[in-house]
């Protein structure tokens with residue numbers, strides 16, 4: 001990228017992975033804009049040298065306004081880390097449509113809104129990078145997180161397709177597939193487990209393992225360092241996995257094992273009969 005100060009937008013910078021990315025990049029000399037839904041109530045830590053602005057990923061106007069404000073102030077954005085996201089959990093049968101719509105609206109359409117708002121300026125500049133936070137759940141369907149997985153699988157297809165369209169305009173796009181990292185994600189998850197659900201025992205088994213793994217996850221700064229390397233890389237591959245070795249191994253196994261063998265391995269891992 002150019003030697004002038006690189007302008008980076010990080011969505012979902014009030015917590016977890018996005019906060020680590022914004023904090024790390026700002027310390028490394030990037031001019032960083034972070035976003036969250038309530039910037040006025042966000043209290044910055046002493047080592048956070050980035051601007052925080054308001055953006056609700058589910059609101060067309062909010063996304064357009066935030067990006068227009070940065071473009072007006074800086075004249076350009078060089079890279080965006082599309083990171084804002086949340087998760088719902090529960091059996092498919094137990095999940096109501098409003099929660100499912102919120103999941104897709106935040107994690108999938110939220111990224112689509114940002115990408116569409118930035119494409120004209122990236123194309124005019126003949127450069128720009130979309131670094132999109134997918135998940136290992138975008139490679140492996142997670143038990144009792146069907147809609148979270150669906151939202152991340154949607155991103156995988158979206159970015160794969162987008163790369164064909166924008167390459168000749170000098171625009172790069174890639175997916176990061178994190179395993180488990182210790183963030184606010186677990187506490188913010190919205191579960192659906194109605195009283196007397198026939199899935200209660202299976203849900204408890206699968207989510208017990210998932211919450212244990214999330215709690216023991218890696219430091220999100222590992223993702224922030226990867227993001228910096230992707231902003232600085234000459235070329236972007238389509239996808240990058242990051243996180244605990246065992247989880248990165250699971251992604252490799254998913255890609256090489258017969259589907260039935262992988263499913264058996266996952267059923268055993270999550271104590272599902």
Ligand SMILES: NC(=O)c1ccc[n+]([C@@H]2O[C@H](COP(=O)([O-])OP(=O)(O)OC[C@H]3O[C@@H](n4cnc5c(N)ncnc54)[C@H](OP(=O)(O)O)[C@@H]3O)[C@@H](O)[C@H]2O)c1
Pocket residue numbers: 011012013014015016017018035036037038055056057058083084085086106133134135136177178179180181182183184185186188214217
């Ligand atoms: N933690 C993991 O193990 C893990 C693994 C794989 C992938 N990921 C992905 O990494 C990304 C970041 O997650 P995290 O683990 O860092 O979670 P987190 O600590 O809960 O942070 C989520 C961030 O997203 C923002 N956000 C949530 N809903 C939003 C909305 N509607 N509009 C705008 N911003 C919104 C939150 O900001 P406000 O609530 O302040 O608005 C917050 O800054 C997500 O896309 C997640 O799917 C996480």
